[in-house]
Amino acid sequence: MNEKLVYDTWEKADIPTFPSESDTKGALETLQWAYDHYGDTLVYACSFGIEAIVLLDLISKVKPDAKIVFLDTNLHFKETYETIEKIQERFPKLNIHLQQPALTLEGQAEKHGEELWKTNPNLCCEIRKVIPLRKAVESHEAWITGLRREQSESRKNTNFLNQDHKFKRIKVCPLIHWTWKEVWRYVYKHELPYNKLHDQGYPSIGCAPCTLPTHNMEDLRAGRWSGHQKVECGLHESAPNS
Numbered sequence: 196m197n198e199k200l201v202y203d204t205w206e207k208a209d210i211p212t213f214p215s216e217s218d219t220k221g222a223l224e225t226l227q228w229a230y231d232h233y234g235d236t237l238v239y240a241c242s243f244g245i246e247a248i249v250l251l252d253l254i255s256k257v258k259p260d261a262k263i264v265f266l267d268t269n270l271h272f273k274e275t276y277e278t279i280e281k282i283q284e285r286f287p288k289l290n291i292h293l294q295q296p297a298l299t300l301e302g303q304a305e306k307h308g309e310e311l312w313k314t315n316p317n318l319c320c321e322i323r324k325v326i327p328l329r330k331a332v333e334s335h336e337a338w339i340t341g342l343r344r345e346q347s348e349s350r351k352n353t354n355f356l357n358q359d360h361k362f363k364r365i366k367v368c369p370l371i372h373w374t375w376k377e378v379w380r381y382v383y384k385h386e387l388p389y390n391k392l393h394d395q396g397y398p399s400i401g402c403a404p405c406t407l408p409t410h411n412m413e414d415l416r417a418g419r420w421s422g423h424q425k426v427e428c429g430l431h432e433s434a435p436n437s
């Protein structure tokens with residue numbers, strides 16, 4: 196895949212807008228357009244958090260055999276892996292791939308020291324998330340994420356379609372207008388399986404060493420990288436048009 200070509204082509208394209216007042220606040224329309232436009236060169240980088248459950252249900256209506264990639268850092272909670280299994284049972288056609296980092300945990304410890312997430316979480320995320328995502332999207336034109344504007348200050352300017360300067364791809368964000376309550380209402384209404392850690396005070400779930408429960412509903416990502424000056428894993432730049 197020619198990175199420059201993908202990027203330049205998008206810049207010249209006629210970028211559509213989607214009706215945020217539709218039943219899914221533009222999410223289904225965005226997905227329909229994205230799969231029509233990008234076809235098999237579109238991949239969903241899925242965290243299997245609660246927003247992902249909504250997206251997977253919507254995606255299965257548009258593209259039942261969609262490509263889904265999970266960045267398997269080897270440090271996730273067992274409940275997260277259980278969620279993946281339940282989702283695969285519910286949507287058997289989904290093509291779920293667990294993307295592994297090049298370095299094993301042992302290899303990482305040998306090269307950079309034990310528990311790198313404590314001493315240098317940015318490097319740990321680079322090795323276990325950013326590089327694997329780069330590998331996962333390199334043969335694709337666009338990728339989907341479940342970012343919502345309400346989630347944090349750094350995400351409030353996210354659009355349905357974004358130029359992703361970091362990965363030189365198009366980033367598709369169907370859920371930007373969804374609120375936390377709307378996400379949960381959808382999950383309950385459709386009786387979708389979800390990560391049980393959400394019921395134990397974890398609104399945002401990442402790797403086990405870097406995720407704590409939180410009761411801070413003002414910032415749903417407050418339990419991530421607690422004690423570090425870090426709010427993102429490095430997959431998402433701040434908008435506008437990130």
Ligand code: SF4
Nearest residue numbers: 312316319320402405
């Ligand atoms: Fe490492 Fe923590 Fe980042 Fe996971 S979230 S890759 S454990 S620093």
